[in-house]
Amino acid sequence: VLAATDAGAVGDPILQPGNRDGGRNHRDHVGELKRWVRLRERNNVVDAAVCSVFEDVEPDDLTLPGIGLVDRWWTQFERAVFVNKVGRTTGLTRGKVTALGLRNLDVDYHGRVCRFDQVIEVKGVDRTPVFSDGGDSGSLVVDDTRTAVGLLFAGDDEATFVNPIAEVLSALQVRLVT
Amino acid sequence: MERRSVTFKEADQVANKLDRKLGSPPWLRGIGVEPDAAEGFAVTVRIASDAPTPALPERMQGVAVHVTRRDRARPRVA
Numbered sequence: 409v410l411a412a413t414d415a416g417a418v419g420d421p422i423l424q425p426g427n428r429d430g431g432r433n434h435r436d437h438v439g440e441l442k443r444w445v446r447l448r449e450r451n452n453v454v455d456a457a458v459c460s461v462f463e464d465v466e467p468d469d470l471t472l473p474g475i476g477l478v479d480r481w482w483t484q485f486e487r488a489v490f491v492n493k494v495g496r497t498t499g500l501t502r503g504k505v506t507a508l509g510l511r512n513l514d515v516d517y518h519g520r521v522c523r524f525d526q527v528i529e530v531k532g533v534d535r536t537p538v539f540s541d542g543g544d545s546g547s548l549v550v551d552d553t554r555t556a557v558g559l560l561f562a563g564d565d566e567a568t569f570v571n572p573i574a575e576v577l578s579a580l581q582v583r584l585v586t
Numbered sequence: 587m588e589r590r591s592v593t594f595k596e597a598d599q600v601a602n603k604l605d606r607k608l609g610s611p612p613w614l615r616g617i618g619v620e621p622d623a624a625e626g627f628a629v630t631v632r633i634a635s636d637a638p639t640p641a642l643p644e645r646m647q648g649v650a651v652h653v654t655r656r657d658r659a660r661p662r663v664a
Binding site: 413428450455487488492496497498505506507508509510511512513514515516517521523527529539540543544545560561562563564565566568569576 | 594595598601602605610614615616617618619620621630635656657658659660661662663
């Protein structure tokens with residue numbers, strides 16, 4: 409999580425690890441909040457933010473552990489496929505796309521309900537029946553060909569919800585490093 | 587007679603039609619296109635756990651319409 413839901417400000421410190429994982433201001437300050445997508449009551453497609461990373465903070469590796477280097481991303485997603493993600497809470501998990509183009513999906517942001525469209529639904533499979541849990545928001549979801557499918561943002565007791573990657577990249581005006 | 591496989595586009599059109607028909611009632615939890623092993627794709631209308639089952643056709647334009655009960659989603663924050 410980079411931006412507290414619609415309560416962040418440009419320049420907010422980004423810590424790695426995050427403060428809930430023992431990260432401390434100054435010592436673990438790796439970047440600053442750059443921009444985010446404002447949530448509305450309805451017609452949301454993306455819940456995401458992007459930060460700048462300080463020049464002296466070199467990423468160890470661009471490989472997703474257990475998955476590999478992301479190769480490309482979907483521009484139009486109309487297939488049911490197996491997917492994987494690495495998240496802060498549940499680590500590496502495997503799932504299957506169980507719904508596409510979900511519209512009118514209500515997400516409860518601590519009492520403020522925001523409605524999303526174009527959502528991809530994923531359910532866990534194999535040894536990871538729970539695909540994600542709290543804290544996994546922001547995980548990149550990729551298929552078995554290491555093609556980025558979307559960005560994880562929400563879930564309920566049964567499934568995980570993902571924003572389509574093309575919409576995320578467009579909304580944040582960023583490109584995916586492959 | 588063997589049923590023709592439904593494409594994503596066909597199911598998506600039905601989902602759009604249902605979306606317009608239903609509007610935004612408080613019990614609606616989302617309308618999606620789901621892969622269906624037997625028919626290609628189907629449409630699923632998700633409703634709140636405690637909501638009465640809405641009167642919906644079993645099929646629209648040859649596309650199966652399922653109703654499932656779901657809790658409200660929450661952001662996956664720590």
